[in-house]
Amino acid sequence: MIKKTFLPCLLSLIVIVSICTDAEAAIVSGKISNEEGEPLPYATLYIEGSTLGTTTNIEGKYAINIEPGDYYMVFQYVGYHKERIKISIKNTNLKLDVVLKAEALTLREVVVNATDEDPAYDIIRETIKRKKRFSEEINAYQCQVYMKGLQRLDERPAQILGVQIPIDTGIVYLSESVSELTFQRPDKVSERMISSKVSGSQSSFSFNQASQTLFSVYDNILTVDGLTERGFVSPLAKNAFFFYDYKLEGVISEGDHLINKIRVYPKRKADPTFEGYLYIIEDLWRVSSLELTLTKEHQMEFLDVLTVKQVHAPVADSTWVMFSQNFEFYLNTFGFKGSGYFSAIYSDYRVELNPTYYQKRENPSIQIDSTARPKKLKSFNKNDVKNEILKIEKGSNERNDEYWDKVRPIPLTAIEKKDYQIKGQFEQFKKTSVYKDSTDKIHNRITLGKLAYSGYRYHNSVKQYSLSTPALYQFIQYNTVEGILFNLRVKYSQQNNGNTIRDITPELRYGLASDHLYGQLKYKQYLNRSKFEELSIHGGHFVRQFNGDNPITPLINSISTMVFRNNYIKLYESTFMDLGYQQELLNGFFIKPRLLYAQRNELTNNTDYSWFFREKKDFTPNTPEKYLGTGLPI
Incomplete structure (x- = not known):
């Protein structure tokens, strides 16, 4: 089951990304686009056999630090054919633009009578049959988390009920954070926020919280706080056939795997359900990626549209973990129109496999190394799972720009750079005595309303x-x-x-x-x-x-x-x-x-x-x- 945290007026949905670098690493950067030259925002790329990777920004651009060596880099985007490219990294940076082709779907050779159901139903049944294993095969894991979220207001009313609206249009929230997330089955979660950055507020902490983004399609009910109290029925719930219809759009060939693209859509529009696509691996019956959408018809209370995209990556023993996650949302209510996103990648996985599904070995704990060079495997320490859900490290909001340039795996867009720059300059100006004295002069005015109803407060910002x-x-x-x-x-x-x-x-x-x-x-x-x-x-x-x-x-x-x-x-x-x-x-x-x-x-x-x-x-x-x-x- 999932829980989310939201901002007062807009949905706060969180996305996770992580990266490890060292002094010898080179930067691989470029742009991912389709055959028409259009950028592919939030496309996923990673080093094969590891969870070192990132996503593109909204302009389709990416940058990633990789140690010298020879690798296969995987590029993928929901709805497009996956590309696997061999790269050789030296001590110099590498520019690599990639063009992804639209999915080459092929239909199965099956004989379908008028009374027969779509082949997608059998695939869904096989997946539901195995989802208990998929939910329980990892006893515990720990990963590093990079989170980035942006929310913008495009239109707003001048006033509501006679009260002036002080919020300007444009970016109202831009934040990044790096955390260490620890999970132990069934639902014990703890998080340590290592660094936090909020545009225009150096002393504030990010609303991004990795411990509240555990969105698993294998759960029966997906609860999203702030959207609805009822929760949403997963397309892989035990009773999903009462709520969903399924259609096999076709089959995609990716290396040794065949991927079934299945469209899911509600039987009834008013049900708390998703619509979109599941990509399920033939024979493994695992979800490799998904794209699911909610609308107001599906009983959302604050947003018009919310789209969730996930990409899962294989690690040891055919175990798959979520690698990237992206939320896009649109708002249109009470005269407010806005949009935003939270992008996601999990990395540096250290997992402890469930012996019920995997034979014991000398070291049953497996560290999934996010760097290219192998390291000594370390046992998963269950003491890392604390009772506290979120711990914020001292000084986490004091990181400088040089630090963020090193750890930021998703390049900033032009508008994000401008927002950081303008709000940063304004924040520095707010620290001057000229600004403080001028604002104090306004706020310290004595009025009849203050004396009679709210009380009076004198503030000296300088002292x-x-x-x-x-x-x-x-x-x-x-x-x-x-x-x-x-x-x-x-x-x-x-x-x-x-x-x-x-x-x-x-x-x-x-x-x-x-x-x-x-x-x-x-x-x-x-x-x-x-x-x-x-x-x-x-x-x-x-x-x-x-x-x-x-x-x-x-x-x-x-x-x-x-x-x-x-x-x-x-x-x-x-x-x-x-x-x-x-x-x-x-x-x-x-x-x-x-x-x-x-x-x-x-x-x-x-x-x-x-x-x-x-x-x-x-x-x-x-x-x-x-x-x-x-x-x-x-």
């Missing part, structure tokens, strides 16, 4: 601190214990490169009816954000609600008390000192020691005033019924 106060309706309150009260709270925050490092919050409270002044001070220090490590000190002499875990909003209580004569809030007085600490030891496992001293005193109503119902109902006592005669809460 990296801010002061904030609550809205007017939070400053002036009313309850039966204190009467009209003034609650002044000021929060001071110190930042460092956009991250808050400490908060200091003094608070004073005075009630006219109780004629009592209260005060408290909160201090919080953020020690290590990667481990959620925090230290807090909180002390003073203040009032508290009895139901502190689920407090009543002071504004609601003020209106209810003055208008309806219902005093819901129940208060007590506390003189206290509270020390707290927290840290994440393991993924999702926190320690939160706390030391609290408190002296609590009972409070009573000091006013009987309300606007209405004064002759018809009385206020209830300040102490809740369940606490009467039992003392205050601990």
Whole structure:
């Protein structure tokens, strides 16, 4: 089953690519096109017998680092005949343009009567019969991951419901990342993000997450979060024949294999199903590649069209792994029109085969080496599968352009280069005091709306601190214990490169009816954000609600008390000192020691005033019924 993560307005679909290089490697580059000279975007190429490879960019261009030696390089694209070319790599770069021919389909020599079903059904049955093995033949694997995603907005409305839309058209998201992905059957996944790059935001981390792109056509239901809660039926599901029709388009000859091109399409348009093509290897009955499409007719909620392309490559013992994956999508909703893609290649596989399907040997763990030169095989370490789904390495978003030029297997297009350049220059400008002072001057303006509804915040970007106060309706309150009260709270925050490092919050409270002044001070220090490590000190002499875990909003209580004569809030007085600490030891496992001293005193109503119902109902006592005669809460 698969899960996806999406951006707020656009689908965030992830694609994976990886590469290993060294100082001796040469660059093989070129362009892949068809016989008409049209570029083939996201075409796949790799060194035969390894998972060293890449995909072309949207312009059909590619570049890959390969160590010196003699190899066969495989070029393929869904719908085109695969090319196998011998290359000899020296210490100089090689330019290699490739033209792929359209599929040369041949029909099987079968006698088909009017009542007979299409031969595709038998091929699908054979594949479904073996899909359990295909899903379980690898106990665990580890691979390196390069991810690249682009989303662009082509049209947008000027406003929605009277609210101006601040987003400009053009590229709204461009990101790359390199990760190490580890999987252990049946569904244990962990990921270590090694590097991350987001156009226009050097301090941000990529939304790309390899651990959420495990899209397997052999699953029965393919769940895509954000598209639909129901999930989509796979064309190879156990009950697929209730949802799909199949047609054998023809057979392609590729080396020693015959590839069946099978068209899959829904029986009913409204079903949560795909349409497109599966390429299944004769006799092996494995999917070598696929191209499947979803539309709004198939119950997608945010996108108009989503197309998934996958290419699988053979490794040891006739085991196949997914080598490349590509998602293309189009959006047209609420006046927004856009498109995007996430391209993918998995590499540097290290696998542990399932002994149920493969005989044990001296070393049952096989490392699939992504480089041309063989290395000593290493055992798969199950300890690499951590409980944490995603761990971001320190400094992963601090890689320079030289690093990305070396590890980037998919060449940037002209528009991507321009986006990085322009947004990078603008990001540098945003760090200048001129820009910071000008934006602070705008944001720090005092308006009636801020004072009355949202509260006021003063920010100094150069010195990296801010002061904030609550809205007017939070400053002036009313309850039966204190009467009209003034609650002044000021929060001071110190930042460092956009991250808050400490908060200091003094608070004073005075009630006219109780004629009592209260005060408290909160201090919080953020020690290590990667481990959620925090230290807090909180002390003073203040009032508290009895139901502190689920407090009543002071504004609601003020209106209810003055208008309806219902005093819901129940208060007590506390003189206290509270020390707290927290840290994440393991993924999702926190320690939160706390030391609290408190002296609590009972409070009573000091006013009987309300606007209405004064002759018809009385206020209830300040102490809740369940606490009467039992003392205050601990």
